[in-house]
Amino acid sequence: MNPSAASSDKEAIIELAAWLRLQYLPGVGPVAARLLLARFGLPSQLFAASREALCELVPARLARVICAPPGQLANSQLALTLQWLAQPGNAVLTLADASYPPLLLEIPDPPLLLYVRGHAELLSRPGIAIVGSRNASVQGKQNAAAFAEALSGAGLTVISGLALGIDTHAHEGALRGAGSTVAVIGTGADLVYPKRNTELAQRIAQHGCIVSEYALGLPAMPGNFPRRNRLISGLARGVLVVEAAAQSGSLITARLAGEQGRDVYAVPGSIHSALAKGCHSLIRQGARLVESVDDILQEMGWPGQHISTPTAAASETxxxxxxxxxxxxxxxxxxxxxxxxxxxxxxxxxxxxxxxxxxxxxxxxxxxxx
CATH class of the missing domain: 1.10.10.10 (Winged helix-like DNA-binding domain superfamily/Winged helix DNA-binding domain)
Structure with missing residues (x-):
């Protein structure tokens, strides 16, 4: 091995270890970590700082935590991460990487680390999120797939959460277009949830991208999914809600999108359908009513051919x-x-x-x- 290459690999491992150590510091979340990095630079420089310098920015208790040796969790995660990175197609992006998605840097609490499977460049391409009910109707699933395929065909990357229902069909439709798809998941990037989407996840990793902010090996936990929603909206230029009940988790994504300055679109439905209540509520609050893909492309000012979504059956009985x-x-x-x-x-x-x-x-x- 080239000595300079070996030295470079060693430095990269040391830097990754410092990022993981920062990620697992008790009492330090993404917002506090970003403030520390703004003051001291890279994590390795933060951990080299004196307690006195740290106390100028954080309480003495937290300064002691930062000065303490790396914990067992950070060390075990480093070994697991290095093993995972040895597999083709896997990558870890840090806040300091030039390839870190620029739109995520605009949100208040971007993750320190992103674990990526597949084509990481999709994270920085123009995209639109498609979300909706897990217990979607047949029509809702068809709409999600049709919108996703047309938007992907127009060159936009479709972002969703790999859940059952609308998410699944949005990913499926997007894989049929040139823009492909990004799945933002609520587990470690080495896991798939729900298991029923294992085969879909494999195709996304091959032709699109799977991304997670969560540690490798972390299983599905209820609190993970509402939190990951900020990344679904944060990676996108806009969020399309296809079908959602009044209390749907998709409305969390739509709210976050509005707070992040993203456009919110909603597909209307029957006044008698419980799965249309969430979309109608969003429209009343100012979301753009969408009947075709062309409505979105025009609103975005997206160049190129506009494609209308099929809206009528070929025959009528x-x-x-x-x-x-x-x-x-x-x-x-x-x-x-x-x-x-x-x-x-x-x-x-x-x-x-x-x-x-x-x-x-x-x-x-x-x-x-x-």
Whole structure:
């Protein structure tokens, strides 16, 4: 091995160890860590500072913590991280890296470290986040995939959270376009949650990017996901909410987007659908109502060809025309069509199997726009 290369590798490991040591300092979060770095420079310089110099900026108790030797957690994470970095496609970005996503530097509490699988350059490309309900309707999933594919096809990177429902279909649609996709996850980057998305995560790591601020090996914990939402919105120029109930976690992402100065877009739905309540609330609060991808591209001033999202089915039957786009029960629909209820149920079943109608809770049916 070239001696200069060996020396460079050693210096990189020492610097990484200092970043990990800072990340695991008790009582020091991202905001406090950034203040310390602004005063002392790199983490290695911070840990070389005297207690007296530290006390000029932080309480004596915290100065003692900073001056103490690295803890067992930081040392074990260094060994685990080095092993993980030896695998192709894995990287760790620190606040000091030139390739750290510039939009994240604009938020109040950017992570000290980002653990990345796949194409890290996607984190710095123009992107839009797509979020929504985990328990999405068939129509909501179709909308998420269609919007994501068209936005990715226009050259935007689609950012989401790898959750079931809207997130999953947004990633799937985006992988079919040139802009690809970024998954911001709430576990360590070496884990996949939920397990049902393991195969999807593998494709994202190969063709897109998976990113996490959490330590390797950290499992899914309830508090991780609301916190990671600030990164979903922070990496994006805007956030599109496709489908969300009144208390949906997607509304947290939308709120954070507004606080970060990002645009918020929402797809409207039926006034009778619980999964449209969150989007309607956002629109009342000033989110831009979106009916097609072209609405977003024009609002962003995105150059190039504008692509409209398909909004109508290729064929129309009398039953679909009578159903409209609001949820309806079979009895009411039978009266509208002057058909026996049994015959109406059989026709609805055929349409459901064809993917044109969705069965909802409460014995209701809703048309799917294909």
């Amino acid at each position: 009398p039953l679909l025309a009578a159903l409209g786009f609001d949820p309806c029960d079979a009895g009411t629909l039978a009266m509208r069509c002057a058909m026996p209820v049994g015959e109406t149920m059989a026709a609805l079943l055929a349409l459901e199997l064809a993917g044109q109608v969705e069965r909802l809770p409460g014995a209701l049916f809703q048309r799917c726009k294909c």
